[in-house]
Amino acid sequence: MYTGLLHLHSFLRWLALILIIAAFIRSLTGWLNKSEYSPLDNKLSLFSLISAHVQLIIGFILYFVSPIVRAGLADIGGAMKEPVLRFWTIEHISVMIFAIVLITLGRSLSKRAANDANKHKKIVLYFGLGLLLILIRIPWPFMQIGEGRGWF
Numbered sequence: 001m002y003t004g005l006l007h008l009h010s011f012l013r014w015l016a017l018i019l020i021i022a023a024f025i026r027s028l029t030g031w032l033n034k035s036e037y038s039p040l041d042n043k044l045s046l047f048s049l050i051s052a053h054v055q056l057i058i059g060f061i062l063y064f065v066s067p068i069v070r071a072g073l074a075d076i077g078g079a080m081k082e083p084v085l086r087f088w089t090i091e092h093i094s095v096m097i098f099a100i101v102l103i104t105l106g107r108s109l110s111k112r113a114a115n116d117a118n119k120h121k122k123i124v125l126y127f128g129l130g131l132l133l134i135l136i137r138i139p140w141p142f143m144q145i146g147e148g149r150g151w152f
């Protein structure tokens with residue numbers, strides 16, 4: 001189960017990233033060009049939210065079955081001094097949860113905003129920050145933390 005979920009979580013990063021980036025870019029251009037917040041914009045932010053929440057659920061399951069997280073949790077004090085264990089036990093989960101909270105807030109504030117410009121603005125700000133946090137805390141293969149991990 002662990003390997004299957006890890007592959008799924010790894011692959012779904014792309015779906016989440018594509019949707020969040022698309023929602024962000026559409027709202028950025030919509031905000032700048034003062035265009036309407038269309039049904040497509042609404043769908044993009046909804047599917048971004050769903051994909052982020054699916055990652056959250058799979059991530060939580062992985063957190064409790066992952067051998068590397070278990071090793072970190074077995075000795076939290078020691079894990080804090082070891083960058084790889086610290087990344088998997090604390091950094092990845094906390095930054096990703098914060099990013100997903102921002103995306104959730106962005107969608108809900110945008111839904112409640114009074115006009116289209118404000119709807120776009122909420123998506124730009126909250127999705128933009130959430131996206132940045134996700135991008136810096138993915139264990140990319142070119143990072144030391146992602147050594148040996150794949151692109152998919």
Ligand code: HEM
Pocket residue numbers: 006007009010012013016052055056058059060061062063064066067068069088092093096097134138139149150152
């Ligand atoms: C949009 C949010 C997230 C993205 C894009 C993301 C991305 C990734 C990626 C790319 C990997 C490496 C997969 C591999 O090596 O094949 C990974 C692993 C992992 N993620 Fe996430 N993640 C997200 C959110 C979360 C959350 C919220 C949690 C915890 C609640 C979490 C827990 C984990 C765990 C435990 C691992 C596996 C560590 C291991 O055993 O190697 N992730 N994640």
